[in-house]
Amino acid sequence: MNTAEGVVAPAGTESGPVRVAVPRTWWQRHGTTATVWSLRLTLVVAVLALWEVAADRWVDITFISKPSDIVERLAEWAGDGTLWLHSWITVQEIVYGFLLGAAAGAxxxxxxxxxxxxxxVLDPFVMALYSIPKVALAPLFIVWFGIGMHMKVLLAAATVFFLVFLNTAAGVRDVDRGLVDAVRLMGGNRWHVARKVVVPASMTGVLTGLKVAIPYALIGAVIGELVASNRGLGYLINDAAAQFDTAGVFATLVVLSIIAAALNLVVGLIDKRVNRWKPIDD
Amino acid sequence: MTALLQTKELTKQFAKDDVATVALRDFTLSIEEGSFVTVLGRSGCGKSTMLNLLAGLTEPSAGEVRYRDRRLTGPDTEIGYLTQSDTLMPWRGVLRNVEMPLEIRGVPAAERREVAAALVERVGLGGFGDHYPRELSGGMRRRASLARTLAGNPSTLLMDEPFGALDAQLRRELQEELLALVQDGGQTVVFVTHDIEEAILLGDRVVVLGGLGRILLDHPIELPRPRSADELRVDPVFVALHTELARTLKEAAR
Known part of the structure; x- marks a missing residue:
């Protein structure tokens, strides 16, 4: 790492890799990223323009709406508070569902x-429950918990639970025996082994589980809303669709994708945390 | 001298389904306090099994291990064990790895940090305290492992081919450093190796193991210390011993 100056490598370890600075121009440094981003922007603009032109000219506007209408609808909803009310409900369901499922799963x-x-003993039963499509649980959850927020939170939690549970369990079962023995040799008891080896060693598994589970919390919450609700973005989609308000449906989808993008950002942050240290063998 | 570590008719077998593989049979050995015993043997002769038993990591199928004249039933903090592979915690930096034995013993943070820092310096890793194991070379990881083993301040050191995976130059350096450390600390050492030269260079006594841990040869090494590998190679005592050990190992194969 910083053996270049100041730090003197101990005898016998001088043969490390040598690092030198390589001067690069702005284009060499950021060229590829800049190209990718400008192409992405061009693509979005092109699709939106084509959509705007095609609407009502080549395709019935009832089916596909058009970008300007969607923006208008978003502005309208933002103005009268509809947007914030329903988004807030859905976000709450996602967060509570995720936290509940993740905590229980871990x-x-x-x-x-x-x-x-x-x-x-439990493994086959857990796998059987895991394989059930969680949508199929929705009617049962309505009977149990009503059509309020509880039902959506628990539906999201049920999905998250299994993903976090299975990844955590895999992480715990993959712990290197050598590390466990090392702690035993230091005079550590079961509690030491659990706290100083098993928990940190399985963190990669736990974080992987959390990462995969985040989008599923969104899916669980929205599906719950689609099945039965009177609030939330899923309700908004159903309501708009029932009135043949395609612009409203698309506007809600835009909001959902923004929430999904924000969640993916969180996933990216977790990813960085996971990769901070790696096993020796890599 | 008194026997510090003793094994009595030690047998270890690993059961799989209806068949058990015998790794060690009726193994009896006695190690004096303060001595440096090298155990020489080919791969698969039960060397690692023997060390695992001596460390209290595994239970013998029959017989017993006695340490300071009491039966060993599990790992003992008086016995340090440097395994063949690195078992440094990959999520801890060098310093935090080295202070781990003290952490488990409940030594206050400030004190254990001080001890760990001194040890890291001692094994030549000064300036690398915050590096994660994967950022270190193989030799540096061995040094860190050695420092961690010493941090528990064991009076007995078990070492399982600790320098086996290193290049010849580095192995020589670490051998010398190990000798210096042990000379200062006065620990009893059981050092397992398959390298004849290493066995003679380091030990006060060499034990050659054949299949199932049969003791083929138990020989004191009466070469003056400090020993230098380059000078030893032409020493007639060394040459004679080397020849004898090589022949014994060869016979064991038959």
């Missing part, structure tokens, strides 16, 4: 994977 993953026999 905890269950740690505990069950540490109890080898219990894990073997």
């Amino acid at each position: 905890l269950a993953g740690f505990v069950l994977a540490s109890l080898s026999l219990v894990y073997r």
Whole structure:
């Protein structure tokens, strides 16, 4: 790393890689990124322009609406507060569902994977439950929890739970025996092993689980709203579609994609955290 | 001298389904306090199994290990074990790895940091305290592992081919450093290797193992210390011992 100056490498380790500075122009440094981003922008503009032109000229506007109408609808909703009310409800459902499912999944993953026999007994049942499409649970959840926010939160949590649980359990079961033995040799008990080896070693698995689960929290919440609700973005889509208000449907989809993009940003941040250290073998 | 570490008719077998593989059979050895014993043997002769038993990591199938005349039932902090592979925690920097044995023992943070820093300096890793294991070369990781083993302040060191994966030059350096460290610390060492030269260079006594941990030869090494590898190579005592050990190992193969 910084062996260049100041730090003297210990005897026998001088043969590390040598690093030198390479001067680069702005274009060499950012050229590819700049090209990619400008092409992306061009693509979006082109698609929107084509859409605007095609609407009502070649295709019935009832089916595809048009960008200017969608922007207008968004502005209208933003003005009268509809947009904020429904988005806030959906965001809350996503966040609560995610937190609940992730906490339960991580905890269950740690505990069950540490109890080898219990894990073997439960494994097929967990896999069976995991394989059920969570949409199929929606009617049952309505009966149990009504059509309020609880039902959506729990539907999102159910999806998140399994993803986090399975990844955590895999992480715990993959812990290097050598590291566990090392702590035992230091005089550590089971608690030390769990806290100083199992938890940090399985963090990669946990974070992977959290990462994959984030978009599923969104899916769970919106599906819950689509099935039965009187608030939230899913409700907004249903409501607009029922009135043949295509612009309204598209406007809601735009909001949903913005929320999804924000969530993906969070995923990106988690990714960076995961890659801070890597196992020695890599 | 008194026997510090003893094994009595130690047998270890690994069961798989209805068949058990015997790794060690009726192994009896006694190690005196303060001695440096090298154990020489070919791959698969039960060397690592023996060390795992001596460290208390695995339970013997029969027989017992005695340490300071009491039965060893599990890992003991008095016995340090430097394994063949690196078991540094990849998510901890060098310093935090080295201070781990003290952390588990409940030593206050300031004190253990001080001890760890001194040890890291001692093994020649000064300035690398904050580096993660993957940022270090193989030799540096070995140094860090050695520092961690020493941090627990064990009176006995078990070493399983600790320098096996290093190049010849680096191995020589680390051997010399190990000798210096042990000379200062006065630990009892059991050093497993498959390298005849290493066995003679380091040990006060060499034990040659054949299949299933049968002791083929148990020989004191009466070469004056400090020993230099380059001078030893032409020493008649060294040459005679080397020849004998090589022959014994060769016979063990048959």
